[in-house]
Amino acid sequence: MFEQLLLFAISLLANIFSAFAGGGAGLIQLPALIFLGLPFAVSLATHKIASVALGVGATIRHAREDALERRFALFMLAAGLPGVVLGASLILHVSDRAAEIALGILTTALGLYSWLKSGLGLHHVPGNRDARGFVIGGVTLFLIGVLNGSLTSGTGLFVTLWLVRWFGLDYRRAVAYTLILVGMFWNGLGALTLGLLGEIRWDWLPALLLGSLLGGYLGAHLAIVKGNRWIKRVYEVITLLIGIKLIVG
Structure with missing residues (x-):
């Protein structure tokens, strides 16, 4: 019972922050599963499902705000899902330490970039919606999908900032896309791939799933209520923390 309560508390906290900032649940949840004794691959697959x-x-919370454009959402799925499958297939066969360090440096850079660009993501100004923009945007989402399938810590934050920087979304809309499409579909396909190729700790999932569900709703509610400026600041804090954590190990 204590173990289940601990898993629920970890999951709830991690996913509140993740749903507010547009990614980063892996900062707390994935290392916690490893610390509790699961091998990396098992922790990754279990975390993906949660x-x-x-x-x-x-989604339950953001659906009331009608924040998503259907065609743009389908574009994100088409661009990112193949990368997720590729990344989830590769991670079971390669060492992850060097990739974690590189990912940590890049994640830290994302946070610093957002912090230095004081007006970034505060207003919704759609851009790069021509053929060239979609090609570059799609290739980048594919590459982020590869990272999402392999190294789960903070890759949703990459999607959030890319939607803000390249496609001109404000932080609130970008977070909604990330949580719904990356949270449900990218992570779902990654979990399925890892589950088929690897192993999952099924008896830990009920507590993790409940914490993720409640955390996702509460975090999304906070993001909608607080608005873009608060999301931007939390995003910057989370990216810096994740970057440092990945670099230090």
Whole structure:
């Protein structure tokens, strides 16, 4: 019972922050599963499944705001899902330490970039919606999908900032896309791939799923209520923390 309560508390906290900032649940949840004794690959697959509930919880809240464009959402799925499968297939066969360090440096850079660009993501100004923009945007989402399938810590934050920087979304809309599409569909497909190729700790999932579901809803509610400026600040804090954590190990 104590173990289940601990898993629920970890999952709830991690997913509240993730749903508010547009990613980053892996900062707390994945290392915690490893610390509790699971091998990396098992922790990753178990965390991926739990993260799907984050997307469900966030979707329940964001659906009331009608924040998504259907065609743009389908574009994100088409661009990112193949990368997720590729990344999830590769991670079971390669060492992850060097990739974690590189990912940590890049994640830290994302936070610093957002902090230095004081007006970034505060207003919704759609851009790069021509053929060239979609090609560059799609290739980048594919590459982020590869990272999402392999190294789960903070890759949703990459999607959030890319939607803000390249496609001109404000932070609130970008977070909604990330939580719903990355949380449910990217993570769901990644979990399925890892589950078929690897192993999952099924008896830990009920507590993790409940924490993710509630955390996703509460975090999404906070993001909607607080608005873009608060999301931007939390995003910057989370990216810096994740970057440092990945670099230090």
